[in-house]
Amino acid sequence: MKIGRIETFYVPPRWLFVRVESDEGAVGWGEASLEGHAEAVDGAFEALRDRFLGHDPYRIEDIWQVGYRGGFYRGGAVLMSALAGLDQALWDLKGKAVGLPAWEMLGGAVRDKVRAYAWIGGDRPHEIGEAARARREQGFSAVKMNATAELEWLAAPKSFDAVVERVEAAQAAGMDVGLDFHGRVHRPMAKQLAKVLEPLGLLFIEEPLLSENPEGLAGLAALVATPIALGERLYSRWDFKPFFESGAVDIIQPDLSHAGGILECRKIAAMAEAYDVAVAPHCPLGPLALAACLQLDACTPNVAIQEISLGIHYNVGHDLLEFVTNKEVLSPVDGYLPIPRGPGLGVLIDEAAVRAAHKGRHRWRNPVWRHADGSFAEW
Structure with missing residues (x-):
């Protein structure tokens, strides 16, 4: 062949x-x-x-x-x-x-399903609460949300109150919460905000600093007990290596469509296991990316939770399962995603629909944000 x-x-x-x-x-x-x-x-x-x-x-x-x-x-x-x-x-x-299935060829399953979380948005506590309740009705027990809008190099500590209120609104809806800083917060503010959030018992804080600042992340890890997650902007086992060695990370989030695919992410996860670091694959993408993540989730002992881009936040009005004919294999049940049992990635793609959609050739671009003073702000 x-x-x-x-x-x-x-x-x-x-x-x-x-x-x-x-x-x-x-x-x-x-x-x-x-x-x-x-x-x-x-x-x-x-x-x-x-x-x-x-x-x-x-x-x-x-x-x-x-x-x-x-x-x-x-x-x-x-x-x-x-x-x-x-x-x-x-x-x-x-x-x-x-x-x-791919997971069978990679050593066989260690689990039958994997806990999943979905993203929620909203600027005010009541908006967050409503979004969290909607996710709960979908069967989720965990969500991820943005920690904050951009914080300048120096900001009044009272600005942290709104962050705490938003987290508490999601928790009041019965959800476990992971908080994504998205690298928006500079080090002087990140260490203060992380300490303020510590009593809330978060699942993790994600990218409290950008991964291009490994020294700052290692210092932050020494200050707080909340698990630190990162990795969506790392692309190989060599990129992850210094974070394992410094003890700067508790949960890694390799993206199986960015970090070399199933084979490379399986190796990254094995490295993480040696350092007692958990894996939570990053996946704000489409159905094939999610199916690939589930193959890794199935056969990897230190996987903790899986991201799923269910809804319109990541997909901008498009259904995650729009091009999948066996939609049940990527649908959450009681807060978990089942491990696909079919061969390969376990999903069946509607090829005619994909070819028809390709004719439009999307030109999606990340939005550009700016601070109040007009300077560039991290997305």
Whole structure:
């Protein structure tokens, strides 16, 4: 069997799907979505086609090694997202060809379902409370929300009161809460806000500082007991390595469509296990990305919880399951996502719908925010 075709599809609202077909007609799907940079990732597939058309699709490790190392320049969001989408599609193709889920080929299941959380928005406590109750009615018992709007280098501590009130509103609705700082808070404010939030018993604080500030994160980790989560902007095991070594992180959040795919994220998770660090895969993306995450969740002992982009926040009016025909495999039940039992990634894609959607070629871009003084603010 040889790889005969590698196709990419721009799928709204901001996804990039990958389809790999063998010369014998076996097909696999993956997701190489990199929000706001679909064109760049699509361009990276030109080199991947040159290297891997005619290659044995079962040799996933070899393809990954050549894809990562063969171009001399390696790593980064664009190249790793392209490699991630190809990796996912190869696991899907191989699994469907041999009749096994990807998790079965990776060592077998350690769980039958995984706890899931969904995002909620709102600026005021009553809005947060309503959103949390809506998620509870969907069956969730945990949510993630933004900690705050941008905080300047120096801000009055009284501005933290609103953050506490918003968290308490979600907790009053019966939800466990993870709080995403999104790297918006500079170090002088981050350490104060983290201490203020500590009594609330959060699931985690995510990106209290950007991962490009490892020294600051290590210092913050020494100050607070709340678990620190990060990793959506790290793209390989080598990127994660210094955070394990410094003890700066308690929960890692690799994105399986950004960090090299299933194979690489399985290795990242194994490294984390050696440091007693939990895994909570990042997934504000589409159905194939989520299906890939569930393959990792199934066979990885230190997975704690899974993000799911159910609703319109991430998907901008599009249904997560819009292009999936067996929708039940990605639907939460009583706060958990089931582990897909079907071969490959376990999802069935409506190819005709994907090809029709691709004709529109979305041009999604991250919004740009600014501080009150007009300077750029982190998204």
